Amino acid sequence: MLHAEIPPRSPIKPVRRTINGVLLLDKPYGISSNKAVQIVKRIFSAAKCGHTGTLDPMATGLLPLCLGEATKFSSVLLGANKAYEATLRLGFLSTTGDAEGEITQLTANAGNPTLSQCEQVLQRFIGKIMQVPPMYSALKHQGKPLYVYARNGKNIERPAREIAIHAIQIKSLIDNTLQLSIQCGTGTYIRTLAEDIGSALGCGGAYLTQLRRTAIDRFDLSQTQTLSALEAMNADEQDACLLPIDCLLQKFPAVVLDEQAALHIVQGKIVANPSDISKLPEGNTVRLYDHQQQFLGLGEIISEQKIAAKRMLASSQLLKAVV
Structure with missing residues (x-):
């Protein structure tokens, strides 16, 4: 089996951009997971990129990569089937x-x-x-x-x-x-x-x-992109291949906060749990969204049905996960 051909680097240092999302890569034979990360980081001109668990160089197939703020949640898939x-x-x-x-x-x-x-x-x-x-x-x-x-x-x-x-x-x-x-x-x-x-x-x-x-977990090869396919795309097509950050976090219940509560939790304040359907027990992790369904990060249910910030996106009022 032939090793993957790695495209030559441009002598011009690229300008890195802030882009956030999850790429499901079909890793080719012959490169490490870290090498795949570096190639994808270059293709997207991304400021930050990481993987969710390694594949050996001789192994191929599904390798989820996290770009930007998605790297905060990359460990979620480590324990997945x-x-x-x-x-x-x-x-x-x-x-x-x-x-x-x-x-x-x-x-x-x-x-x-x-x-x-x-x-x-x-x-x-x-x-x-x-x-x-x-x-x-x-x-x-x-x-x-x-x-x-x-x-x-x-x-x-x-x-x-x-x-x-x-x-x-x-x-x-x-x-x-x-x-x-x-x-x-x-x-x-x-x-x-x-x-x-x-x-x-x-x-x-x-x-x-x-x-x-x-x-x-819930991801499979039908959702992946190859390095060669990504190289052939323009920037808009590449960005359209990214899944939203919260696709990694579907095992956690979703909680929608009103405008004031969303602002408070972004500021690090404890807010009331607005869920009237089922009160979650203390210690549970939840996905947090604002009233416009924008993903804010992860929260934790604490005593008296309050929610505290656990792992939040940076500048959540301005930063949007890729849709």
């Missing part, structure tokens, strides 16, 4: 768990499993299971990412963690190549899952030859 399409090569291991590492054929390879065997074994992995994170990961040990130790040939003992696999479906099985559709919870390492599946099948292990993220 995700879906992947993964291609496993059975009977082999990789030092990194994917095609980027050194590949070793296992002597334990006892032949290619049948479709029936795969279906039976995969049932063991559905539900809450324990998983040991890979050495090639960004998890920290004594302040350093594990991959730093791995690159120096050191192995650090990692405790197993509980993860949730909601569903696994076989898309195809050809010889020792197994293609799966996986729905999982946060913290799941698909590379480790591939190794464990290969081992459980009696193949000694497996590694990922391809990985594509197809969904996060």
Whole structure:
């Protein structure tokens, strides 16, 4: 698979602009999530851009990016459910768990499993299971990412963690190549899952030859844009690809404030909860809107059905999320 071509930078330093919204990017193969952020930041001439959780360089697919004030809410999707399409090569291991590492054929390879065997074994992995994170990961040990130790040939003992696999479906099985559709919870390492599946099948292990993220929470690939498509657009067309900031926050109940209450909460004052339909319990996070349905930020229900500002947009009376 060819690496993504990165367009050359202009020698003229661009003027950065304040633009706010969420871009659902179909990240190409061969670039890091941080590199994707820098490219999108340049394309939009954005003053600020960040991602909501990384994809490995060899992985493709859905990568939500936050521009401007949306970066304040980028952590919301870190704990969201995700879906992947993964291609496993059975009977082999990789030092990194994917095609980027050194590949070793296992002597334990006892032949290619049948479709029936795969279906039976995969049932063991559905539900809450324990998983040991890979050495090639960004998890920290004594302040350093594990991959730093791995690159120096050191192995650090990692405790197993509980993860949730909601569903696994076989898309195809050809010889020792197994293609799966996986729905999982946060913290799941698909590379480790591939190794464990290969081992459980009696193949000694497996590694990922391809990985594509197809969904996060309520977002999927049908809503994404590619870097090449964005490059071909004019500025207005690019801006039209951005989703409003509050699309990230739909799990929180919405509260509409009158003009005075909206002004007060923007100023950091505590306001009365205007919701008469259902009083939310103390500690709940809510989406806040003014009387014109403009998103203001997140608030928190405190004692006596009052609302305090939790995370607000800057200059909320003037700043509008992209529609």
